[in-house]
Amino acid sequence: MPHRPPPAVRRAIIALPFLAAILLAMRLDRGPIRSSSDSAHPGFVLRDETAAAGIHFVHHRPSFDPKIAGIEPHVAAVGASVSVADFDGDGKPDLYFTNSRFGEPNALYHNRGDGTFEEVAASAGLADLNRPGEGVSMGAIWGDIDNDGREDVLVYRYGYLALFRNIDGHHFEDITEKAGLRRWVNSNGAIWIDYDRDGLLDLYVTAYFRDVDLWHLTTTRIMHNSFEFATNGGKNLLFHNLGNGKFEDVTDKMGVGSTRWSLAAASADFNGDGWPDIYLANDYGPEELYLNDHGRRFVLTTAGLESESKSGMAVALGDAFNRGRLDAFVTNISERGYIFQNNNLRLNEMPEEKRFRNVSEGEIADAGWAWGAQFGDLNNDGANELFVANGFISADRTKSYWYAMSKIAGANNRLFEDAASWPPFGNASLSGYEPSRVYMNRGVAGWVDVAKQVGVTDLYDGRAVAMADLSNHGAMDVIVANQNQPAIVYRDFPDSANHWIAFNLVGTRSNRSAIGAEVVIESGDLVQRRVVDGGSGFASQNDRRPHFGLGSREWVDRVVIHWPSGTTQTLARPPIDGFVTVIEPRR
Amino acid sequence: MSDATETAAVERNPISRAWRRASEIDPRYLIAFLITLVLVAAQLRYHMLGSYDRLVLTLAVCTATEALLSWFDRGKVVNLLSAYISGISLTLLLKPQGGALWPFALGGFLAISSKYVLQYRGNHLWNPTNFAISALLLAAPDRVSILSHQFGNDLTTNLVIWGFGLIIAARVGVVHITLTYAASFLLLNGARAAAFGQPMLPELAPITGPMYQLFVFFMITDPRTVVRGRRRQMVVAVLIALMETLIRFGSDEGWPLPTAFNAAPAILALATVGPIAKFLDLRRPRA
Numbered sequence: 001m002p003h004r005p006p007p008a009v010r011r012a013i014i015a016l017p018f019l020a021a022i023l024l025a026m027r028l029d030r031g032p033i034r035s036s037s038d039s040a041h042p043g044f045v046l047r048d049e050t051a052a053a054g055i056h057f058v059h060h061r062p063s064f065d066p067k068i069a070g071i072e073p074h075v076a077a078v079g080a081s082v083s084v085a086d087f088d089g090d091g092k093p094d095l096y097f098t099n100s101r102f103g104e105p106n107a108l109y110h111n112r113g114d115g116t117f118e119e120v121a122a123s124a125g126l127a128d129l130n131r132p133g134e135g136v137s138m139g140a141i142w143g144d145i146d147n148d149g150r151e152d153v154l155v156y157r158y159g160y161l162a163l164f165r166n167i168d169g170h171h172f173e174d175i176t177e178k179a180g181l182r183r184w185v186n187s188n189g190a191i192w193i194d195y196d197r198d199g200l201l202d203l204y205v206t207a208y209f210r211d212v213d214l215w216h217l218t219t220t221r222i223m224h225n226s227f228e229f230a231t232n233g234g235k236n237l238l239f240h241n242l243g244n245g246k247f248e249d250v251t252d253k254m255g256v257g258s259t260r261w262s263l264a265a266a267s268a269d270f271n272g273d274g275w276p277d278i279y280l281a282n283d284y285g286p287e288e289l290y291l292n293d294h295g296r297r298f299v300l301t302t303a304g305l306e307s308e309s310k311s312g313m314a315v316a317l318g319d320a321f322n323r324g325r326l327d328a329f330v331t332n333i334s335e336r337g338y339i340f341q342n343n344n345l346r347l348n349e350m351p352e353e354k355r356f357r358n359v360s361e362g363e364i365a366d367a368g369w370a371w372g373a374q375f376g377d378l379n380n381d382g383a384n385e386l387f388v389a390n391g392f393i394s395a396d397r398t399k400s401y402w403y404a405m406s407k408i409a410g411a412n413n414r415l416f417e418d419a420a421s422w423p424p425f426g427n428a429s430l431s432g433y434e435p436s437r438v439y440m441n442r443g444v445a446g447w448v449d450v451a452k453q454v455g456v457t458d459l460y461d462g463r464a465v466a467m468a469d470l471s472n473h474g475a476m477d478v479i480v481a482n483q484n485q486p487a488i489v490y491r492d493f494p495d496s497a498n499h500w501i502a503f504n505l506v507g508t509r510s511n512r513s514a515i516g517a518e519v520v521i522e523s524g525d526l527v528q529r530r531v532v533d534g535g536s537g538f539a540s541q542n543d544r545r546p547h548f549g550l551g552s553r554e555w556v557d558r559v560v561i562h563w564p565s566g567t568t569q570t571l572a573r574p575p576i577d578g579f580v581t582v583i584e585p586r587r
Numbered sequence: 588m589s590d591a592t593e594t595a596a597v598e599r600n601p602i603s604r605a606w607r608r609a610s611e612i613d614p615r616y617l618i619a620f621l622i623t624l625v626l627v628a629a630q631l632r633y634h635m636l637g638s639y640d641r642l643v644l645t646l647a648v649c650t651a652t653e654a655l656l657s658w659f660d661r662g663k664v665v666n667l668l669s670a671y672i673s674g675i676s677l678t679l680l681l682k683p684q685g686g687a688l689w690p691f692a693l694g695g696f697l698a699i700s701s702k703y704v705l706q707y708r709g710n711h712l713w714n715p716t717n718f719a720i721s722a723l724l725l726a727a728p729d730r731v732s733i734l735s736h737q738f739g740n741d742l743t744t745n746l747v748i749w750g751f752g753l754i755i756a757a758r759v760g761v762v763h764i765t766l767t768y769a770a771s772f773l774l775l776n777g778a779r780a781a782a783f784g785q786p787m788l789p790e791l792a793p794i795t796g797p798m799y800q801l802f803v804f805f806m807i808t809d810p811r812t813v814v815r816g817r818r819r820q821m822v823v824a825v826l827i828a829l830m831e832t833l834i835r836f837g838s839d840e841g842w843p844l845p846t847a848f849n850a851a852p853a854i855l856a857l858a859t860v861g862p863i864a865k866f867l868d869l870r871r872p873r874a
Binding site: 010015026229334338358360365402408412413414424 | 633634683684685693696697703730786838
């Protein structure tokens with residue numbers, strides 16, 4: 001360099017971009033400059049109508065063996081669940097909430113059809129499920145296990161599974177013992193899945209803690225053995241429905257006994273081979289995908305899920321970008337300054353690439369300490385929105401457990417595997433008072449959080465999220481079960497100019513609930529797929545009637561239904577702005 | 588045994604031979620080997636990187652910045668090995684929100700350019716990686732966090748890294764800094780826990796974590812930013828541990844510290860104590 005400036009000048013010249021880089025980091029910390037035009041017009045409103053609907057459910061968290069009292073707020077931070085089922089077959093979806101403290105009842109809300117609900121759990125025999133020696137409820141899934149036209153229910157607990165047969169649409173009979181399902185599982189999730197396509201709903205139960213009795217512990221070494229790669233959780237279980245009122249444990253035979261602290265499961269035919277697969281969201285570990293090999297066994301496949309090992313809390317399935325595929329959204333933990341595990345939006349490329357591709361970025365990547373989530377077209381414009389519940393433990397606002405957590409999270413596993421080694425929780429919060437997120441889908445422009453604009457402002461510790469058209473008015477209402485706090489029902493009021501269509505599927509060769517059926521609609525340039533939900537999100541189950549927004553499209557060209565039996569049915573030009581009942585062809 | 592016999596015995600012993608040969612290698616190559624080992628182990632065992640684009644980007648920015656600035660400032664392109672070490676360290680330590688890549692680019696640039704801007708008497712004061720991470724954690728806490736537990740928490744990985752780390756630190760001649768810091772951490776935080784009635788193990792636990800493995804082998808021992816003299820180096824290591832203990836005390840007491848101090852107390856302790864010690868050291872006349 002022939003004419004180099006003096007050293008001080010050279011340093012000053014270098015200092016300019018150096019300072020600019022620091023300023024740029026500060027600017028980028030504030031996030032991108034948003035285009036407010038889109039977010040100001042989400043095209044729907046969510047109105048809290050919980051009280052008006054007569055829903056007064058408050059969840060109560062459990063209390064465990066005093067030996068783990070130091071971290072009880074952490075261990076006992078689950079159990080608020082909600083599932084949707086038309087248990088009396090009157091065409092209107094009802095709601096079932098679980099409670100988690102001994103003596104506190106679960107609640108079954110019967111939908112009167114006039115916007116109000118009546119609590120009937122006690123008379124139905126589904127209230128008193130939280131008892132010493134039996135366990136406390138963590139969630140429930142509904143499905144017609146005997147194909148008698150009435151939805152039965154399985155309640156999973158930290159404790160014994162409990163299966164109830166729907167006798168007459170009003171009363172339930174405990175058939176757990178007879179069904180061979182009286183198993184102690186510390187479970188936070190379960191799904192119905194007809195894995196062998198025999199027309200009977202089989203049961204997959206996820207396990208979190210291994211099968212210890214959390215009220216009578218013989219050891220405090222019950223925690224995970226890694227914060228990102230733990231394998232010492234409870235063993236997930238698969239039960240085959242034999243059709244005679246009994247279930248058989250086929251976990252090992254089918255190869256689905258993951259011990260990865262599974263918090264949630266969801267099922268769909270991801271690779272398009274006609275057989276339902278299982279997707280797991282695991283806490284303290286990577287997600288897992290079990291591909292169904294023609295009902296003979298499941299094969300654990302990496303599918304690109306192994307490289308971002310995190311804290312999976314929920315898995316929601318939906319067609320994120322109208323590709324006619326079911327993509328997976330898996331929630332995780334983020335806390336400013338401490339950790340960004342980032343939610344995953346995994347695009348399904350299984351049929352071609354045999355993998356999922358994570359495209360999560362921007363706002364949907366970081367919702368906070370995210371729990372339940374569901375896809376749903378809240379504005380009926382033809383693209384799915386995402387509702388994400390957030391917040392772990394809201395206690396003393398002035399005390400955070402994050403610093404204490406940071407001490408132990410990086411430690412050697414022998415230390416934190418022992419619950420007694422953890423710093424005592426006290427009355428600290430841990431990612432508490434976080435708002436729910438409502439992400440509006442703007443296609444290639446990304447997702448934008450419109451929660452405040454549409455009226456979602458609560459700061460409860462959200463857990464389960466379910467979507468249902470509670471008034472059969474062509475809109476996806478959102479029900480959130482909050483941990484140790486009141487549940488909320490948000491009524492959805494979409495732009496009235498938009499059209500919609502929904503389907504009421506009745507299986508014949510398939511299970512009567514049509515759980516696992518996949519519906520693809522084609523309307524001009526719109527192609528979208530949904531699956532009839534046998535349990536998804538976190539501790540939740542959606543309305544079994546697939547709902548599609550159509551925007552301004554005034555007809556649907558074609559509907560293709562892939563029934564769990566393997567039958568494919570095509571409908572041409574079905575009527576819109578209403579429910580279409582479809583009975584599976586018998587042959 | 589005569590000297591000649593001893594020498595011959597050493598030459599026959601392959602471990603001794605390797606040890607002697609290692610002493611002839613530029614220390615930066617040993618450090619580069621160790622950090623590469625950590626990277627490869629972390630990726631193969633835990634898929635820790637998430638994606639390779641962040642590694643490529645950080646290395647590219649670090650080496651390009653080093654090449655450009657050294658050419659501009661000194662009229663020649665310097666050895667890029669330290670830029671490589673900074674690049675790997677940053678890739679491992681930075682955990683941004685939503686898989687964003689800009690923290691790696693800005694971090695790489697800040698790390699290397701800090702060596703050319705934050706100087707005293709021709710020497711840089713901050714360990715480049717330490718500076719970049721501290722700056723990003725303070726400037727962008729909503730978008731950037733630091734490695735905490737992504738190494739999997741298992742004993743085998745800990746032992747491998749500590750084993751290789753100690754051997755290489757000994758060969759490079761900085762193991763006394765590592766051991767002094769580790770001992771000071773244990774003593775001071777143990778004393779803090781005892782004094783305030785806190786459970787002992789959680790207070791000692793952090794040093795077994797992955798962030799500390801990178802900290803004690805690649806930051807606090809950086810030959811370019813440590814002070815002169817073995818004893819002084821040990822005193823500074825104690826002071827850094829002392830500052831960290833103070834930060835941890837403040838975090839326990841709920842002092843209104845920026846989140847960076849709570850999330851990465853060791854990093855911030857080095858970022859505050861290290862440059863002052865180096866500055867004072869540079870003011871001392873050379874022996």
